[in-house]
Amino acid sequence: MSEILTKSRARNVFYGGSLFFVVVFVAMTVHSHRYIVETSTAGMPLTDEVRLGKHVWERASCINCHTLHGEGAYFAPEVGNVMTRWGVLDDPESAFEILNGWMQAQPSGIEGRRQMPFFDLTEEETRALAEFLRWADQTDTQNWPPNDAG
Amino acid sequence: MKYQSQKVAYAYFLVAMALFAIQVLGGLLAGWIYISPNTLSELLPFNIIRMLHTNALIVWLLLGFFGAAYYLVPEESERELFSTKLAYIQLAILVVGTLGAVVSYLVGIHGGREFLEQPLWVKFGILVAAVIFLVNISLTVLAGRKTAITNILLMGLWLLCLLWVFAFINPDNLSLDKMYWWFVVHLWVEATWELVMAAILGYLMLKMTGVDREVVEKWLYVIVATALFSGILGTGHHFFWIGTPGYWQWIGSIFSVFEVIPFFAMMSFAFVMVWKGRKNHPNKAALLWSLGASTVAFFGAGVWGFLHTLHGVNFYTHGTQITAAHGHLAFYGAYVAMNLAMFTYAMPQLRGRAPYNQVLNMASFWLMTGGMCFMTFVLTFAGTIQTHMQRIVGDYYMEVQDQLGLFYMMRFGAGVAVVLGALLFIYSQLVVRRELIAPGPVTTPGE
Ligand code: HEM
Ligand code: HEM
Ligand SMILES: [Fe+2]
Numbered sequence: 299m300s301e302i303l304t305k306s307r308a309r310n311v312f313y314g315g316s317l318f319f320v321v322v323f324v325a326m327t328v329h330s331h332r333y334i335v336e337t338s339t340a341g342m343p344l345t346d347e348v349r350l351g352k353h354v355w356e357r358a359s360c361i362n363c364h365t366l367h368g369e370g371a372y373f374a375p376e377v378g379n380v381m382t383r384w385g386v387l388d389d390p391e392s393a394f395e396i397l398n399g400w401m402q403a404q405p406s407g408i409e410g411r412r413q414m415p416f417f418d419l420t421e422e423e424t425r426a427l428a429e430f431l432r433w434a435d436q437t438d439t440q441n442w443p444p445n446d447a448g
Numbered sequence: 449m450k451y452q453s454q455k456v457a458y459a460y461f462l463v464a465m466a467l468f469a470i471q472v473l474g475g476l477l478a479g480w481i482y483i484s485p486n487t488l489s490e491l492l493p494f495n496i497i498r499m500l501h502t503n504a505l506i507v508w509l510l511l512g513f514f515g516a517a518y519y520l521v522p523e524e525s526e527r528e529l530f531s532t533k534l535a536y537i538q539l540a541i542l543v544v545g546t547l548g549a550v551v552s553y554l555v556g557i558h559g560g561r562e563f564l565e566q567p568l569w570v571k572f573g574i575l576v577a578a579v580i581f582l583v584n585i586s587l588t589v590l591a592g593r594k595t596a597i598t599n600i601l602l603m604g605l606w607l608l609c610l611l612w613v614f615a616f617i618n619p620d621n622l623s624l625d626k627m628y629w630w631f632v633v634h635l636w637v638e639a640t641w642e643l644v645m646a647a648i649l650g651y652l653m654l655k656m657t658g659v660d661r662e663v664v665e666k667w668l669y670v671i672v673a674t675a676l677f678s679g680i681l682g683t684g685h686h687f688f689w690i691g692t693p694g695y696w697q698w699i700g701s702i703f704s705v706f707e708v709i710p711f712f713a714m715m716s717f718a719f720v721m722v723w724k725g726r727k728n729h730p731n732k733a734a735l736l737w738s739l740g741a742s743t744v745a746f747f748g749a750g751v752w753g754f755l756h757t758l759h760g761v762n763f764y765t766h767g768t769q770i771t772a773a774h775g776h777l778a779f780y781g782a783y784v785a786m787n788l789a790m791f792t793y794a795m796p797q798l799r800g801r802a803p804y805n806q807v808l809n810m811a812s813f814w815l816m817t818g819g820m821c822f823m824t825f826v827l828t829f830a831g832t833i834q835t836h837m838q839r840i841v842g843d844y845y846m847e848v849q850d851q852l853g854l855f856y857m858m859r860f861g862a863g864v865a866v867v868l869g870a871l872l873f874i875y876s877q878l879v880v881r882r883e884l885i886a887p888g889p890v891t892t893p894g895e
Contacts, residue, residue, distance in 0.1 A: 305596070305662060308669035316676040323680045330692045334623045338691040349620045356560025362495030367690045368767030369626065370562055373494050375845035376767065405489055413489035434622050442689035442763060445842040
């Protein structure tokens with residue numbers, strides 16, 4: 299074995315092989331990028347309101363309690379399908395109202411229950427957040443999650 | 449310590465250990481909130497504490513890598529560092545950035561991509577520090593002897609710094625955002641950091657076992673080849689359900705199964721080297737950490753990674769406590785313990801003392817490792833129940849969580865052990881000055 303696999307051969311296989319896999323990976327990334335833009339997230343237009351919603355989501359660091367499409371923290375429920383769970387996926391006005399009601403009711407203060415903080419959002423921001431969550435919920439996620447519980 | 453400039457590693461290791469303490473205390477507090485949810489809920493909510501916990505982890509691991517590079521490159525290259533001044537400037541930038549991030553988080557200024565929440569100016573600071581580091585270390589290596597260890601170490605560090613660019617790329621399209629986010633997160637821990645880990649492990653084995661350099665270096669190339677061949681396309685195991693094409697389900701499943709191989713190889717490498725080596729190195733604690741790290745990395749990354757990496761399984765376990773269980777043991781074994789192995793090896797020399805048994809250090813190994821394993825087990829049980837009740841039966845998230853209290857209490861207990869272990873480790877490095885237990889008879893003399 300030691301004659302066939304010399305150190306310099308092992309090194310060359312490492313460099314050559316890695317380069318090969320990088321090239322394949324980049325090609326697949328380019329394809330996936332197109333697929334996301336043109337197919338999987340094309341269900342609802344990416345409006346300025348959705349963009350603002352994403353910034354609100356980030357500014358509040360919601361991801362460090364919740365999961366979104368299964369990624370994030372595991373302290374609070376999945377929100378990638380929350381609009382489906384609430385039954386307002388296709389109804390922007392109800393989506394805003396129910397989300398706004400929820401946000402205003404926090405923190406619940408109930409003893410022994412996990413607390414969500416109060417976020418001081420304007421109506422515009424809350425509307426945008428609702429649109430962002432509706433947008434995310436329309437993404438084709440290969441049928442994940444398995445059920446509405448998220 | 450053969451070269452004066454290796455001393456800069458000392459400052460890096462000190463800052464790293466301080467952040468390590470903050471990290472585990474933050475984790476303990478987060479674990480406490482799971483069992484007593486009203487704690488600090490208005491002053492310092494869970495999301496902020498979690499950011500402190502995860503960010504402190506990443507920064508101290510990177511500081512450990514930088515310090516390790518500054519320690520081992522002069523010896524490998526057989527020359528002093530290009531500039532110790534640059535190394536201290538780099539550290540200063542990182543310290544200011546870290547403190548800045550902590551203060552920002554506490555007053556509620558942060559981004560919202562997990563692990564990459566640092567304010568923009570801190571991200572730029574990290575970029576500048578990375579460039580300084582790469583210049584400093586590359587000039588040192590280029591001017592001196594080139595070895596496989598420095599080759600691999602440098603390649604890992606260069607690539608991980610380059611990937612940092614994706615920390616600045618945040619598309620408005622959530623699915624694109626997620627896809628590029630993994631370029632930092634996955635391609636760090638399952639590709640570039642593995643190169644750094646292999647290089648450090650190779651260096652430690654070379655120093656402590658006395659096995660031939662040729663043998664060590666050939667092993668290293670094989671290990672890092674299997675790491676990149678599997679890990680690059682293995683990124684696909686995060687592209688199952690985020691809006692990416694369906695073919696990733698097969699690509700991701702197949703290649704990420706192969707990701708087990710480099711971790712198995714590193715574990716085998718460490719044991720074979722120790723078994724073959726004739727040297728009887730006095731620093732038993734460093735040897736324990738090296739073997740322990742590669743073993744726990746195999747279980748945490750390899751076994752616990754495999755557990756949920758096939759798309760048919762991941763469909764149900766994605767984003768549950770199973771993920772948290774795996775994240776903890778993998779990070780602990782591969783990167784925390786490997787860093788602590790390097791600290792344990794280098795500290796006696798940096799502080800100008802003969803290597804000694806370090807019994808307290810070894811005790812801290814068992815306490816910390818035992819704690820992390822127990823934490824992983826209880827989170828795995830919690831995650832299994834969660835997966836069944838929530839993903840199969842369809843019970844609502846919060847109702848399921850209410851059933852898991854017992855596991856979260858045990859997780860907190862495990863966390864206490866880890867914190868005590870971490871503090872004991874730091875104490876053993878900084879305070880203990882002499883042998884607590886006389887060394888046993890040496891059968892084969894050390895060199
Ligand atoms: C005192 C011991 C520790 C406790 C009690 C603890 C607790 C926690 C908690 C409660 C979370 C948040 C989980 C959630 O989102 O719901 C977390 C996340 C995390 N912790 Fe720890 N932790 C501890 C030590 C560590 C150590 C030593 C490491 C590194 C090896 C670590 C790495 C992480 C990582 C990577 C995450 C993010 C996990 C993910 O996103 O999957 N923790 N920890
Ligand atoms: C030392 C190496 C590794 C580290 C530090 C690590 C760490 C992590 C962390 C922190 C996460 C959670 C990320 C998040 O917040 O969403 C994660 C997820 C994951 N890891 Fe690893 N990992 C390692 C190696 C592996 C390996 C070798 C495999 C496969 C064999 C693997 C399979 C997975 C999978 C499938 C997920 C996604 C879990 C989900 O769907 O929720 N990991 N890893
Ligand atoms: Fe991964």
